[in-house]
Amino acid sequence: MKNTAATLMAQKQSGEKITMLTAYDYTTARIEDECGVNSILVGDSLGMVMLGYENTLPVTMEDMIHHTAAVSRGAENAFVVADMPFMSYQTGVRDAVINAGRLVKEGGANAVKLEGGAEVCEQIRAIVDASIPVVAHLGLTPQSVNAFGGYKVQGKTLDKAQKLINDALKIQDAGACAVVLECVPAKLADIITKKLTIPTIGIGAGAGCDGQVLVYQDMLGLNTGHTAKFVKIFAEAGALMREGFKAYIEETQAGTFPAAEHTYKIDDDVIEKLK
Numbered sequence: 346m347k348n349t350a351a352t353l354m355a356q357k358q359s360g361e362k363i364t365m366l367t368a369y370d371y372t373t374a375r376i377e378d379e380c381g382v383n384s385i386l387v388g389d390s391l392g393m394v395m396l397g398y399e400n401t402l403p404v405t406m407e408d409m410i411h412h413t414a415a416v417s418r419g420a421e422n423a424f425v426v427a428d429m430p431f432m433s434y435q436t437g438v439r440d441a442v443i444n445a446g447r448l449v450k451e452g453g454a455n456a457v458k459l460e461g462g463a464e465v466c467e468q469i470r471a472i473v474d475a476s477i478p479v480v481a482h483l484g485l486t487p488q489s490v491n492a493f494g495g496y497k498v499q500g501k502t503l504d505k506a507q508k509l510i511n512d513a514l515k516i517q518d519a520g521a522c523a524v525v526l527e528c529v530p531a532k533l534a535d536i537i538t539k540k541l542t543i544p545t546i547g548i549g550a551g552a553g554c555d556g557q558v559l560v561y562q563d564m565l566g567l568n569t570g571h572t573a574k575f576v577k578i579f580a581e582a583g584a585l586m587r588e589g590f591k592a593y594i595e596e597t598q599a600g601t602f603p604a605a606e607h608t609y610k611i612d613d614d615v616i617e618k619l620k
Contacts, residue, residue: 462512
């Protein structure tokens with residue numbers, strides 16, 4: 346059954362946890378979809394994990410459409426959410442609606458995600474009015490990394506914690522169908538989750554959220570750099586890939602690959618007649 350904004354809402358109401366993972370290509374999306382993940386996020390995190398950028402800021406609409414389209418072709422049942430990249434919605438309501446529409450029309454997304462609270466409520470309303478579901482994103486919003494002065498836990502002081510609660514209620518009133526809470530203290534995320542009628546998807550926000558999301562390269566041990574505190578490695582796929590790559594190199598260099606079973610035959614009489 347196809348997951349939708351309505352089925353995710355039903356999961357919150359029933360207490361069934363929502364599962365979300367990132368994907369950026371057809372093959373990964375197909376595997377995640379076959380495993381039964383509820384939602385696939387085509388994150389602008391592709392800037393780092395797929396394109397090698399230092400952060401998400403250089404990611405373009407063309408990048409997001411290209412990768413979202415690939416994921417959409419592989420996701421039969423998962424609810425596909427596409428990130429709106431930096432400066433695709435901050436410049437105004439018209440740009441926000443046009444770019445959200447492109448992610449749906451050209452990328453095949455089922456919903457779009459944008460970062461921010463009260464300051465983007467006008468954009469959320471306009472996109473929702475255009476019949477496009479919107480997932481909001483509060484807490485550590487990576488597109489604001491320069492303003493934050495780095496990747497830091499958000500909402501630890503009274504004023505900032507209250508602002509997160511207020512922003513969550515405002516984006517819900519604006520029409521968001523769900524909200525990602527990133528790097529938010531668990532007790533605060535639990536309060537927000539209980540105050541909202543829409544689902545909360547946590548990443549570094551504790552088990553009290555209605556669901557969880559992780560970057561798939563992180564949870565499969567594919568990244569070799571710094572690993573955030575909230576990441577759990579569920580399978581050492583990176584080690585398995587290195588083992589396979591090294592074995593391929595060794596056998597190719599030794600001449601043991603390809604073996605006879607990996608080659609195609611031709612009749613000897615054909616070979617004998619060649620000039």
